[in-house]
Amino acid sequence: MKKVIIFLIICLFIFSGMQGVASYERVDNNSFLNSNDYKINIAPITKPYSQICQIINKYGEQTNEELKIFSVSYNIYSSDQTDFKEIKEQDNSIKKINNFQTYNYVIITTEDLYNAVISSTFIGWKTLIGYNIKIVNITDTEITSQTGKDLPEKIRNFLRSYYQSWDIEFVLIVGNHATIPMRYCYPDPTNHRFDIFDWTSGEVPTDYYYADLSSSDDESWDLDGDGYYGEYVQDMPDFFPEVYVGRIPTNGKSRITYTLDKIVTFEQDTGDWKQNALHAGAFFYFTNEGNSGNPAMDGAKLSSYIENDIMTGWNISHYSEQVGLEKSVYSWPALNEAAFINDWRNGQYSIVNWQGHGWTNRVARKVWLTDDGDGIPEANEIDWPDFINTNSDLDDDFPSIVTAVSCYVGCPEPATGGNLGIDLLTDPYLGASIGVVASARSPYGSFDWPNNPGGSDSIIYEFNRFMINDSKKIGEALYDSKYFCNLNYGWTHYAEYLDMFTFNLFGDPSLDIKGITVENLPPNKPTIDGQNKGIPGNEYTYCIIASDPDEDNLYVKWDWGDGTSSEWGGPFVSGSEVCSSHIWGTKGSYTVSVTVEDEHGLSVNAYKIVTMPRYRYLQNPFLKFLQNHPNLFPFLRLLFGL
Incomplete structure (x- = not known):
């Protein structure tokens, strides 16, 4: 892959008659013109701080860390979107031609979680819209037979x-993250300290691996x-997403x-609500905060550029700091x-973009509340009210x-307090x-984004652009945006690697934001009572309500998990109660x-675990005594069928 990339870039340079790579221009209607010849200032944007950095630690208290601001320049290998597309097309063209079964969608899970996956409507739906799915457990030979010093390397291999x-x-x-491990990377090669809830430690968990x-x-x-993965300069992931x-x-x-x-x-x-967006932008830094001489960094700027450059024709609701x-x-x-x-709860939004200081269970506004008369925002003058947390009153009507x-x-x-990103996706009560x-x-x-692009703002900007303007699936949009930013806006600093690693996708990488129309939908997933x-x-008798969104006639078959099953029953009118005994x-x-x-052959499955106790419930005290003492009187236990 690296040879292909290098070959294409060299050919492009020769063809265009370029004498060097000191500058580039992004080729689109909203281009950013940049040079690699000057320095820009970057900073960690997601921790509350002044000249002394205020952070919210795992106990909800506030401690102090020194502010880290770095001057960096751009990498000299920057390329444009044309290069990126050519490389992607080249990669797709060299896929092996073979006679093996192909699976364009692979689910990696465990034996213990397998039933939770197949109990959903996900497999049937994805198959219906054209995916060929293969579920691979981490104990399957496809993984266990691989070389590798740990499970992540075996999965990657x-x-x-x-x-x-x-x-x-x-x-x-x-x-x-532990059952199917993320790879911990250390973008700062001088910082190998592992401390999950200390933002100055070195580790960054990533699925980019x-x-x-x-x-x-x-x-x-x-x-x-x-043994320390993803170190800037010392290690060389190329960030091209093969999957x-x-x-x-x-x-x-x-x-x-x-x-x-x-x-x-x-x-x-x-529905039309798929073109509605909600935005919230809080301050990261105030002007001259802590007498730093730096400009303000307002999260609302990113949302504004997304709205104006990308979301043409969208209905947008947005909020900024006005206190x-x-x-x-x-x-x-x-x-x-x-x-x-x-x-958010009462509206209908397919996209929510927000920017603000956060922690595992909350995101805060930053308000310069008071001043001691020097006109400089200082730590003891700043307030941090939440604008979302794990206790916020949200629902999943329009996720x-x-x-x-x-x-x-x-x-x-x-x-402690929950994980906001995980709970927003997986908790039915949020x-x-x-x-x-x-x-x-x-x-x-x-x-000075976007005059000096790169980092988190550019990743999220390009993510929205790829997803909306290029109609990419959500996983494509994320990884293509990170790869694009690495090629075009790469910094000469470990922060470049950190931003590549730290943004992960919780959710289905093939998700289509616009939705997919099919001629016939499968039956609704029933609940077994x-x-x-x-x-x-x-x-014992078990019942379901068999229903279909297209009001098709339905057929029902039961499998009892003991090697026996019923015959197909039906046809049933949609909405019918169907029962069977076993x-x-x-x-x-x-x-x-x-x-x-x-009636068109589309199906859905539902599952229920039923246990038969080790022994029948016994009323006779003598038989209960034998049941509770299995090692006594084995002949009598056998005689009474215990």
Whole structure:
């Protein structure tokens, strides 16, 4: 892959007669003209700070850290969008031609979570709209047979081995950060300190490791072989996404099924509300904060550029900081939790972009509340009211694609007070998101964006542009935007790698924001009603409501999980109650499944776990004594069938 990229870039330079690569121009209607010859200032944009940095730690207290502002320049290998598209087309053209079964969508999960995946409508829906899905458990030989010093490397080597022959486009990881590990990277090669809830530590968890498959670990992600992945300069991932990766970041089985079903419902909806957006921008820095001499950094600027450059014809609701001694120059309605949350809950928005200081469970406004008379914003003069947190009153009626330019909102590790990015996607009691693009740690941004582009603002800007203007799937939009920014706006600083790693996708990488229309929808997923526990030898009845969005006639078949199943029943009118009875003869746990199929052959499955206790419930005291003492009187136990 690197040879292909180098060859194409060299050819492009020769063809165009270029004498060097000191400058470039982005080729589109909203171009940024930039040079690599001067310095720009960047800073971590997602921690509350003044000259002394105020941060919210895991106990909700405030501690102090020194402000980190760096002067950087642009990398000399910058390229434009034309190069990017040519490289992508070249990659697609060299996929292996073979006679093997292909799977353009791979789900990686565990045996324990497998049923939670197949219990959803996700597999059936994705198959209906053209995906060929393969579920691979981490204990399957496709992964266990790979070389690698740990599970992440084996998973990556599995993808490297199969992505061309299977023609894989999308990879969905189902499981939390530990069960199917993210790769911890260390973009600052001088900082190998691991401390999850200290933003100055070195580690950054990322799923990009599973998307960039160009070279083996020892040729790319850990080039220097020291065991610290993704170090700036010392390691050389090329960031080209051979596959697009998303994650359902939970081991909660009901949450997994809920999230996958929600994704299907979203994609089946092609309503006009898919062109509505909600934006919220808070301050990151005030003008001359802490007597730094730096300009203000207002999050609303990014939202404004997205609105004006990209969202032509969209209906947009937006909020900015209008309280305190320095107000946003974007004269929008005042940002506060009540206004923002009420609007989100009662409105219908396919995209929510926000910018503001954050932590694992909250995002805050930044208000310069008082001044001691020197005209300089200082730490003890600043207030931090939330505008969203894990207790906000939201629902999932119209879930949104969320981008959060806020530190730790995308933190995958369990945190006190909850994980906002995870809960917005997977918690039915919050559930307002259908996909979350958020930072696992603290990203960096340019003070003078977009005049000096790059960093988190450019990633989110390009993400929106790719998704809206180029109609890319959400995973394509994220990874293509990061790769584009790395080629065009790459900084000569480890912050460049940090921003590449820290933004991950929680959700389905193949999600289509506009929705997909099909001629015939599958039946609605039923719920199996009936007892969860029983006694061997007794008969139990289970019922469903069989319904179909197209009012098709339906057919129903039951599988009892013990090697027996019913015949197909039907046709049933949509909305009919369908019941069936069964007797389990032995003790154990059984997965009852029911298949509902419409007259066109589209089907949906539902599942229920039913357990038969180890022993029947006994009223006779003597028999209960034998049951509770299994090692006594084995002959009598056998005689009484215990």
